[in-house]
Each structure stands twice: as C-alpha cells, then as structure tokens.
Amino acid sequence: MRTIKWGIIGAGRIASTFASALNSLENVELTAIASRNQDRAEEFARKFKIKKAYGSYEELAKDPEVDVVYIATPHSEHKDNSALCIQHRKAVLCEKPFTINRHEAEYLISLAKEHKVFLMEAMWTKFLPVNAIVKSWIAEKKIGEVRHIRASFGYYSEFDRSSRIYNPDTAGGALLDVGIYPISYVMYLLDELPEHVISSAVIGRSNVDEQNVISLRFKNGVLADLSSAISVDIGSDAVIIGDKGKIVVPEFWKADKADRYDAQGNLVETYSLPHPKNGYEYEAKEVNHCLREGKTESSIHPLQSTLEIMTIMDQIRQEWGLQYPQEKERGMKQ
Template structure:
C-alpha cells in the first residue's frame, strides 16, 4: 500500500511523454490534491523537455529510474496500448499505485494478471476512463438516479473521427494496437456499461477491416436483461456525431460531444423545454479522474467506486468477444 498517512496531496509520476501524457500533465494543474513529482521517458532529453514544459520536479531518462523514486506515489501510464501490461506490472512490482490510460490492456487475459497483482500487493489501480468523472456525465447519472427519465431502456452512443492516412501511425498500425474499437470504441462501450450497471446478454457486431488490418469502423448492438439495449458505433476513418442519448420511459438525456462536452440536456415527457446543465470547467477534464485517484489513495482505498476493476475486466472481456466476431487479433497479444 502506498503510504500517504497524514498528507492531503499525492505525488504523481507520468510514464511516457506523448500527446496523451501532455494532456494529462496540463490538467494536473487543476487537480487540487496533485503534485507534479516526476516524469519518465525512454530518453533523458525527452523527459527533461517534458518536465520543463509542464512543471515536473524531476525528469528520468528511463522508466526504471522513475520507479525507484521513493517520493512518487502514483504513476499515470501513458504509453502505447501494447505496452500497458508490462508497464503497469512494473509499476505495481515497484510498489506504485497506477492510473492506466485506456484501453487498460490489449485483452482480458492481460488485465486479469494486473488485477491479481494489484490486489495481491494491496495497491491502487484504476482504468483511465476520464469520461466517467466529467460533470455533465455525473449530472446525467444523478438525473437517472432521481428517476427523472423513468426506467432506462435504450442507450445510443457514438465516437468517431477521420484520421489522416498514416499506415505506420499509431491508429492504423496493428503492431501499435491500432483500430477503432480499442482507441475509440472503448468509450461508448464503457458508457453503456456505466448506464446499465451490468454486462449484455447478447452481442452482435460488424466492422470494416481496412488495408492495414485494423478495424476502421464498427457497429455493435447489445441486449440486456428485461429487453433493454444499446446501439454503439466507433470509427477512426469516419467523423461521427459523437453524441450519447439515454432513453427512458419518462424522457431522455442528451449529451452532445459526450467525451468532452460541457452540456447535458434533460428532456422530460410532457415538458416543452429541456432542462440544461452547463459545466464551466476550465480544464480539459482529466483533472477529475486524477482527483478521484488521489482521493482513493489518501483514503486508503485500492479501487475507485466509480469504475471498479471487476467492471473494467468485464468491459475488456466484452471487447474481446466483439473482436472475436471479426477474427481480429494482434501480434502483441498472442500468448500474452
């Protein structure tokens, strides 16, 4: 267990210096319980540049050096998908708490090993599903809990964008875990899991496998108990509406740009105008998951109640099932 007794802040380390690492580092300014302690990269030059730009106290030219820093409490793993398992495992073996960028791992088998290790070592571990903590989504969950839209029957959620044609780039390269499902589709799939609070009974899906061998777009239909369902879409070569709608027997909730939007609309049957929620945050939104991870550690908890490890594992199993329907496997996950 990471020792933070008597403290009100946690010391963060970041593993990796790419785009997502920079987004998270920038947002740590807005996390009230976070201290920018260290950054680790594969080269000293990259780490030093990152630390200077984002205000981290120490820079390390290797991940192992950062893991040996006794002042680092928790590490945000921001490396490419295929490296998540070995990187998170190294952090846990070094006694560090971990927030891992999505997707947690390449498959459920890998994640099972990480969950087992975290529980064995009594260390905090959480999937970096930052959307769970955004104020509009938190508000939507509150409206549902209050019964404002009655019984939820249907969820529709899309996330897709058109990336440029770069076959060797991360999104289109199978060796880097590219494809729409792992990169974009995990968001609507996790969203449906959050809303229904259970995993589907039946799964139907289709995908367009592109020239490089990764899924460029997909559609999934999920059926749950009592006739409830979810219709989900993802893409990396197609711009989608990127909207989520939750339909209930007494109304519906609409989340424009649900990944990063600042608004939520409650439409109640019989009311002419929707109730609008507006989030006035100045951060991107990663600060909220960082604060949650910090709270858990400061309170001595090893999991977040908002996204527990068992749920993350079920979501990964579902994505394994979906990819299995397409016959899509990655070299990096074979025998791992």
Template sequence: MQHPKTIHWGIIGLGKIAHKFAQDLSHVPNCKLYAVASRDQLKANRFSKSYGAQIAYSNYEALVEDQNVDAVYIATPHAFHNEHSILCLNHKKAVLCEKPFAMSLSEVDEMIATAKANNVLLMEALWTYYLPHYQFALNHLQQATYGQIKKIEADFGFQPEIDMTSRVFKKSLGGGSLLDIGIYPLFAALSTLGEPVQIESKATFFENGVDSSTLMLLSYANGVEAHLKSTLVEQTPSEAIFYCDNGIIKINSRFHEPSSVTVISEGNEDTYEFDYTTNGYNYEADHFNELIRQNKKESDIMTFDFSKKLITMLDTVRQQIGLTY
C-alpha cells in the first residue's frame, strides 16, 4: 500500500491564528510544518523553534520560492490576503487563505482567476465548515430531521481591549466587527439557507470609522429570516440557533469554534458533545491535504461559488452601513 504524500506546509504571517494553526498541524497525519515567514526574522525564528519548522524566512518571497513548500497558509491581516494569495499562486503553491478571503468580490475574483491560470489549488480557510459539531448540525438541517428552517438567530460578540493600533480595529488592515467576526453569522445563514433575496443592515462605529457593531436581517423568498449580529463592544452568547418546524437546533457558545449542539424537540433536550482535543484547525488542514493529494484545484466543500457568495454578502452589508476601506 502506497504511503500518502507528506505535505510540506509554509505559513505566511505569524500572528495569533498562525500559532493555533501550527499547533493543530502537528495533529494532522502525513504533513509537516516546513517553513515560516515574517517580515521580522527574530519573530520567524521564535515561531519556527516553537513548532519545529525547518526554515524561518524574513520575507514572504523567499518562502514561496522554496521548491520544497507544497502548501501555504496565509494568516496575514485581511487587507493583504489578495496580494499574498496571488504571490503564492504565481509560484505554483497551493493556498489556504484565512477568512475573509479578501476585501471585496473583485479581489476574490482576481485570486480565483490567478489560481485557475496557474492550475493551482486555492481555498478560503473558513474552519467552521469542517468542524464535526457544525457538520452534525448542518446534516440534520439539510436532511430536515426536524422539519424546515423557520428562523435563524446567530451572533458573535466579544469585548477586546480597545487598541486602535491592533489588527482588529485598524482601518487600513480591514478592522471592525463585520469582516473579523460578522462573517461567521453570515456563514451560518449562507451554509444553511443559501443566498437571501434581501439584506438589511445597520451599524455603529468607532471614531476611526470601522464598525463596532453590525446588525443584519436576511430575508428569504419563503418568508424565512436570519437575524444576525456582530459586535466588538459587548460579550454576546455567540450561538447559532436554528428554529425548525418540529424542533430547535442550537449550536452552543462559541458556535464558530469547537463546541456542542443542543437539540430541543418534543419536550426533550439533548446535548451532543464532540470530544475535541485540538483548537479545531486540523480538520480544514486535513481536508486541504487530501485535495492536494487528489490533484484537486477547488474544494468540494468551500467552493469558489460559496466564497464568492459570502464576500458578496459582506460587500452588500458594507455598502449599506457605509463602511469603506
């Protein structure tokens, strides 16, 4: 029996999320963290040492020129996703790019076109899609186990220390609640109900012009509504609740990361646990590795079409609330 190809990973951008991804990559079979890159050599050295990468580069160009790198995880701020994805794709590297895929549909279109022109795999890293608890809920909703969805409520809110120089708040880096965390409630609606016929949005803002909170109402042709919220000024339940004909499926806090699912039906309430032992990034990495081994150029789960619909919804909300970058 042929041994699966070992995938050699590179990471560009070595912030908080890159640490979590690197930790989880060690739990994925037949792959290894081979190279990391930061504009700061000392930061790259420290990161490399922490996670056993063979090489630490002080610039992104050197990493993508390394012939031993098979796949690159892009964990730089939102505003650079397009630029860094295209850099990797033009060097024939498979790209797993953190969400949001880019800053606008036009940027996403450019990334997809570049991937196709180079015949290279590209995928948006929206890790929630691959988490077992989310797949469990999604399966029951798609199979209509408890009837059709009547309403969705999904929120994501936390209260970080206000620091306008940090990535979360900085306008030049795509800061604000919508792109950073509002994408998750929108994802919950899109992955279960598809595209809405109408979106209505309103927001509050920090002094620098990025949104502090955004409320979104999605309306569907069958009368179903999705009530969504993202905020950086209060701690919210951060749950996704699906009200169906014959029951409620609730993805417990925080729904976008490893969690549990509670099903309420016919007077019974059952909570399902999923025995997570990692941060949860290993599931999308494992999927991506298999795509490479199968010589696929697009995910059958996180498709280009899905990513384009998601960024289009984000663009629509941004336009409605007057958020410009």
C-alpha cells in the first residue's frame, strides 16, 4: 500500500494531538512540520520523530516529498495557509471551521478544483464509528421518527483577549470554535438542510460571541436545539429523540459510546468503541483512503457540506451583527 506523506502547518495544541494519531497509523509518514518559528518546529519534530522541521510555512508547501498538509492554525489563517498549499499542488486537510465565512470557503474550493487537489475540512466527528452507528440507528428507525435533537458544546475558558478563542482578529467566538460541531452533527445525522434558523448570542468583552443558542427547524418536522459557549461549561452531550425512544451520545464531538433507550426510558442497546489512539486517526484514514483512490473530496464530509455549514454560520452571525475585523476592512458581507 502506498505510504502517504504528511506535513503539518502550525505547531500548536491540536497539531500535537493529530501528530500522535498519524504516528499510530500504518503506511503513513509524518514527514514535515512547519512553524513560524524554527526552534518551535525543531522541538515539535523531535517530540514526534519528524525528519524535516521548517521555520516557515512556505518551505513546507514547496517540499516535493509531502503529499498532504494538515492546517492547524487559527481560523483567520485557514484561507491563506490552505491556499498556499493548494497552489503548490498539495492535498489539504484544514481544521474546522474551514474558513471564517462562505466567501473564503468558495475561494478555496475553486482553487482546489483548478489545481485538481484533494481538500477537506477536518470535521473529525463525522468519521467516528460511534456516530456512524447512531446514524444507522436513525435510518433503521430504531427510535421511530426523529422529532427533536438537543446538542451542545461549551467549555469555560478564562477571558483573555489575546487567546485565539476570544480574539476577534483570529475569528474567535463560540460559534466558529465549537458551535460548528452541533450544527454539523445534526446535518450529518439528518442529511437535510434546515428550513428555518433562529439564534441568540451574548457578544462579550472582545466583541465575539461568548455563548449562543441556535434553533433549527427541518422540513420533516424535526427541531434541533443547539448551543455553544467558550465562557461557561454547558457540556457536550447530544440527545436524539424519536417517537419510539431516544439515543444519548455523551460528548458527541469525540464520541466513543452511544446508548439507545425505548419509549419507556429503558436502556435497550449500547454501542461502545474506545478510540485506538485519540479518535483523530479516523479522519486521517479517510484522507489517506481518498488520496490512494485519487479522489479530490470525501464522500463522508464533502465540500458541499462545508459550504452549507458556512452559509448557516454566516446567516447566524449576520443576525447578531457579528463581523470579524478582516471582513469589515474588506467591506465584505459574511
């Protein structure tokens, strides 16, 4: 089997987690790391046994040995970092949110089409086997007709305007950081676009949303009650409620277990599968598979899904009047 050679851009927190996942896979080589700082790149390379450490992103993008680049930088940087790699004909797996708005997402997608390279948003939740089981339980009507979904993702992070989470310059805020998970999850489970979206947010001290609630209504009569936060720990469970039972997915965004209950509230089925490493190996495997097959996008998380999610998040931010500084500067609508 062909060995897929990976590069990583940005030597931060999630890059470390993903590097561990890559190093646990067979027929994969983590070939290069790039940081804005040479020392940081070398330290990361030592830790994860990577043979090449670059002090600039350009050098990695130009490395002919690298097949695919994982972009692990703040939201505001995704467009330029991904574009740099695509222009050098690298396949790209870009962290969520794909970009800060639909306009940027469309640009990257057209660039990837022009250069005929693979492109995917790293929405790893959609590749977890437990979530595939939850989707199959719904399709098999094991809880009857789905009527209502509750899902949240929120944590407490002390206010720090300079952190990527609170900083508007890095496109911080709860919606783009974690609100994207419940939205993506519901659309993944239902395979539908919502017909109606309403929401409310607390815009905080640094002018990003510190918490929000979002209601989605779907054509088939399903309501989704979603929330996210960076300033309060609201948990991250999902409950999918049908007319003949419900499914509870603890920490759905990194799910390794799901419980199914009947209409009387009795536990009738549990599916549990511990992650071989940390759960990020599943999305990496999908990318490896697509590259070996010569595909330019994933059928599990296609670019159209990314565009649909970006559109909903733009619409929500528009309702709140939340524009990022770079959008204001360019006189852009979201």
